[in-house]
């Protein structure tokens with residue numbers, strides 16, 4: 463049996479069957495006993511997992527929208543939240559840009575009124591700058607949850623010793639996490655760590671990093687089961703998530719990598735014992751995946767996948783939100799990168815697909831949508847892996863001599879990046 467998807471078109475669309483009789487869906491927080499704040503929907507009797515605990519937040523379902531630069535802006539977070547519930551993490555911002563109050567970054571860290579808790583991801587390499595950025599977050603009340611990015615594999619980041627290169631320097635990693643945790647403590651803001659398995663098969667860092675983060679007071683650790691060398695190629699190694707779960711025993715372990723369906727999420731939880739899942743590419747062009755995840759964790763039937771008419775309405779809503787957030791010109795341009803994900807598997811025709819990829823106003827979008835055969839059901843070949851994939855990197859770019867001494871504490875020169883975003 464299946465149920466229908468919640469309608470996305472209304473500005474504050476309810477989650478409908480994704481939130482049966484629950485608290486307001488999409489992550490509205492409610493205070494409970496002992497300072498615990500319940501986030502998301504009520505966990506029903508037939509639920510198939512426990513809530514995910516992130517500091518004082520008890521999150522149901524145990525699902526997090528992965529931070530994705532250029533994707534998880536306010537509009538996309540709002541759209542995903544309208545379908546499901548959990549934690550929805552902002553695009554990464556750099557600690558240097560925050561400390562310098564870079565205008566673009568200050569705009570990126572604005573959250574919508576429905577976003578509670580406000581989850582912010584920071585990228586930083588210098589413990590002192592990281593501390594100052596967290597102090598600023600506390601002083602200006604900018605976020606309720608801070609995630610630290612130690613997973614970015616892109617050369618412009620690893621070349622400076624940041625992202626997935628950093629945990630190799632154990633003491634530097636420890637210093638960053640502990641400075642962030644200490645600075646966030648007065649505001650009771652949980653700090654979590656998101657990382658990869660390591661740099662490459664010869665330089666595996668996740669078990670040490672997990673132990674260190676736990677020791678420093680991180681509220682949870684999330685592992686993407688790939689090395690930096692793998693980039694987004696191949697498959698994520700879920701057995702590493704299981705090993706991390708055996709190693710980190712006092713705080714939740716979140717699993718990440720290759721969750722493209724609700725069943726994948728349940729499989730990852732069952733195979734690894736992880737406490738929650740982090741979902742990235744699977745929801746690109748498919749924000750309703752959060753309704754499917756909510757149903758699966760609640761133990762309810764999966765909603766019926768949307769027809770092309772429903773997908774087009776969701777895409778239209780995404781476009782409206784982007785135009786509101788970024789202005790009409792930037793907003794509609796930003797939508798372009800999502801269009802092929804939304805249309806995947808539908809019979810649309812190459813000309814229409816090309817035109818849609820160049821759409822330059824909401825009216826234009828409406829006109830193009832009207833020309834499609836909107837009666838098509840959701841295509842089975844739209845299932846499975848989506849988004850960035852590609853080949854492994856031939857070599858991970860690292861600062862000169864990076865691998866010589868894992869205990870070196872020095873911050874690599876020019877490591878901090880002053881602009882945020884992907």
Ligand SMILES: Cc1cc2nc3c(=O)[nH]c(=O)nc-3n(C[C@H](O)[C@H](O)[C@H](O)COP(=O)(O)O)c2cc1C
Nearest residue numbers: 528529530531554611686719720721741742743850
């Ligand atoms: C376009 C894109 C941008 C990303 N940006 C970030 C980021 O800013 N911070 C981060 O920690 N991970 C980032 N990631 C990695 C994802 O958070 C996630 O770890 C990765 O995609 C694996 O999960 P998945 O298989 O569910 O996609 C990004 C991934 C993609 C595809």
